[in-house]
Amino acid sequence: MATYVFSDVHGHNKTLERLLEQVQPGDEDEIWVLGDLVDRGPDPVGVIHTCRALPNVHILMGNHEDMMLSFFHSPHDLSLSFQWELNGGNTTKKGLSKLKESELIDIIDWAESLPLGAHVNVNDRNYLLVHAGLRPLNFSARSRWTDVTMDALLRYQFEEDLLWIRDEFWGAPTGFMDDRGQGPIVIAGHTPVPYVEELAEPGRFDRPARNENGECQVMHLGACDATGGVADRWAIDCGAAGGAGWGRIAMIRLDDGEEFYASVLEGE
Numbered sequence: 001m002a003t004y005v006f007s008d009v010h011g012h013n014k015t016l017e018r019l020l021e022q023v024q025p026g027d028e029d030e031i032w033v034l035g036d037l038v039d040r041g042p043d044p045v046g047v048i049h050t051c052r053a054l055p056n057v058h059i060l061m062g063n064h065e066d067m068m069l070s071f072f073h074s075p076h077d078l079s080l081s082f083q084w085e086l087n088g089g090n091t092t093k094k095g096l097s098k099l100k101e102s103e104l105i106d107i108i109d110w111a112e113s114l115p116l117g118a119h120v121n122v123n124d125r126n127y128l129l130v131h132a133g134l135r136p137l138n139f140s141a142r143s144r145w146t147d148v149t150m151d152a153l154l155r156y157q158f159e160e161d162l163l164w165i166r167d168e169f170w171g172a173p174t175g176f177m178d179d180r181g182q183g184p185i186v187i188a189g190h191t192p193v194p195y196v197e198e199l200a201e202p203g204r205f206d207r208p209a210r211n212e213n214g215e216c217q218v219m220h221l222g223a224c225d226a227t228g229g230v231a232d233r234w235a236i237d238c239g240a241a242g243g244a245g246w247g248r249i250a251m252i253r254l255d256d257g258e259e260f261y262a263s264v265l266e267g268e
Contacts, residue, residue: 002026003122005129006251007034007189008062010241011041011091012264013050019249019262020050027055032118034189035062035131035163040088040241042268045095048107061114062131063163063190068092072108088241116162117154119147122254125185126150130162132190133169133233141178150184166191170199173222174232181228187252189237193219196235206231218250218259240264 004025009016025031031054038044051059067084071093074080084093096104117130126145128134139153154162161169170191177183191199193209193216206220216238220231239247244266251260 002029003032003120003254004029004251005032005034005127005187005236005254006249007131008036008192008237008240009033009041009047009051009249010036010039010064010088011044011047012240012243012247012249012268013041013043013046014268015240015249015262015264016047016050019251019260020054022262023251023253023260025055029056030120031055031057032120032129033057033059034129034187034236035060035114036064036189036237036241037062038068038089038092039064039084040091041243041264042091043095044092045099045107048110052110058118059114060118060129060131061111061116061163064089064092065111065114066163069108069111116159117157119150119154119184120254125254126183127254128154128184128186130154130157130186130188132163133161133165133188134174134186135161135165135168136175140175141183143178143182145176145184164190166195167199170196170221170233170235171201173224173227177222177227177230177232179226179228181230183227183230183232185230185232185234187234187236189235191235192216192237192239192241192247193235194239196221196237215261215263216246216248216250217261218252244268 037047197209219235222232238250247264
């Protein structure tokens with residue numbers, strides 16, 4: 001059984017389908033989607049259907065799902081409608097308007113049930129999975145991280161941080177990793193990697209945000225002597241929201257760290 005993670009598809013269902021065809025996760029594999037399935041791209045409803053149909057899938061709430069829910073909870077609030085539209089919500093609103101009432105209710109009920117964070121253990125390494133990031137609070141490096149400890153860390157986070165945080169998370173170490181490289185790695189999307197590169201501490205990431213072809217790629221941040229040379233944060237939003245010519249969807253297999261990519265093509 002393998003464990004895969006991806007994030008921030010932003011309505012590009014055809015791109016996602018090509019990526020899944022490339023990776024071909026098995027029925028016994030576990031898949032984590034770190035939010036922002038909807039908005040911007042042409043087929044957000046299709047992305048929802050594709051992701052929900054995956055075997056052993058776990059989907060987290062993203063800030064765009066949260067904006068969608070806020071609109072449907074208060075559809076006559078012009079400020080909420082404007083905020084959602086400003087952030088690319090028109091494509092989602094249009095797609096949802098074509099659904100039967102029962103189908104729309106099903107999607108809204110599903111979105112309301114999405115968790116804000118999770119943690120997994122793969123090959124004796126703990127990973128904290130969130131959409132945007134988190135704050136260290138009073139949790140620091142320790143000799144042993146348990147399910148109880150990680151549950152508490154996620155439980156005491158502010159919802160707004162889990163959905164929206166950028167600078168404070170990507171710009172400083174988490175403090176969870178000790179000098180032996182023991183501690184959880186935080187994997188997050190939300191902030192496209194070119195912006196992560198601008199926010200990160202100089203010299204504290206393993207590669208530039210773009211490869212030699214100018215394509216966005218996953219970044220690993222924070223490796224230093226204090227972390228035993230292990231990166232404590234992985235940035236996986238490869239800019240699909242930007243569309244063709246700029247964005248890609250990235251998927252990581254946690255078992256061996258292999259990365260898979262699909263570029264957004266014109267019309268996708």
